[in-house]
Amino acid sequence: MTGVSTEDNGDGDPRRTIELLWGVSAPPKRGPKPKLATADVVRAAIALADADGIDAVTIRRVAEQLGVSPMSLYTYVPGRAELLDLMIDHAHGELPVPEPNGWRETLTAIAEAQWELFHRHPWLLQVTTSRSALGPHSFAKYEHELRAVEGIGLDDIEMDAVVSLVTGLVRTTARSSLDNARLVRTSGMTDAQWWERAAPVLAGIPAADAAHYPISSRVGTAAGQAHDAAENPAYTFRFGLTRILDGIELLVDARRSEPQRRE
Structure with missing residues (x-):
């Protein structure tokens, strides 16, 4: 990501956005055939x-990329807000349909695919998700996520919460992964190079001595040596995903044993 600003999606005209997302065409108009398609x-x-x-x-920049005037772009999209929803839904269309292979394996495949999607399209992390893009690909994304845990013993609210836990962890x-990569690019230094410069300065400050912070010093050193960096978001992602799935499995197992205990 070249920037860290956050955009709100869902700010456009809901009716027109949904019509565009689902390909609901307006009545054909007389005149020359449009040069472009919304896609x-x-x-x-x-x-x-x-x-x-x-x-x-921006409408102007997109028009420049397509070699048309900014005003002509409004023939295809009412404005930037609606375009943003179309972009999100289009990106969600890149997610593969997960193969049914056990709920843990399926959720893992879903999470890995979304991890890769964010790294292909970092701008998705600059968009808020409280209002989902109500398009076919976004609906399919949620359907596949829920289908992974359908019938394993959770109620509907718990199913939704499980999906939110997993997708929230990925996001x-x-x-963090993309922020770290951006920092390396902008600073021109890897974490290891930065620490080589910082460590001698820190060592000369008595109040920062490891004896004052024994636990953080020990753990930070171990993590730094393991990851060759202050943190490893990819490791945290997969570690956290396993722990979330472990917790869900405990809940599911407990639900399955409840009838036996009542008997």
């Missing part, structure tokens, strides 16, 4: 966001 506009906007972050996506750790 062309969405792909150009995604290419801009991939390269320069979500702030780069948080992917953001």
Whole structure:
């Protein structure tokens, strides 16, 4: 990500956005055939966001990429807010349909695919998710997530919470991963190089001596040596995912044993 600003999706005209997402066409108009399709506009906007972050996506910049006037772009999308929802849904369409292979394995595959999606399209992490893009690909994403835990012993509210736990972990750790990569690019130093500069200065400050912070010193040293960095978001992602799945499995096992205890 080239920037860290956050955008709110769902700010556009809901009716027009949903019509665009689901391909509900307006009555044909007389006149020359349009030069572009809405999908062309969405792909150009995604290419801009991939390269320069979500702030780069303006009607003017997208029009320049397509070689048309900014005013002509409004033929395809009412504005930037609606375009953002179209971009999100289009990106969700890249997610593969998970193979049914046990609920743990399926949730793991879903999480890994989303981790990769965020790294292909970092701008997705610059968009709030409280209002989902109500398009076919976003609906399919949620359906596949829920299907992974359908019938394992959770009620509907718990199923939704499990999905939120897993996708929230992916989102948080992917953001850390991309933030770390951006910091390396902008600073020109790896974590190891930065620490080589900082450590001698810190060692000369008596109040920062390891004796004053024994636990953090011990754990920080062990983690730094293991990861060759202050943190490893990929490790945290997979460690956290396993722990979440372990907790769900305990709950599911407890539910399955309840009838036996009542008997």
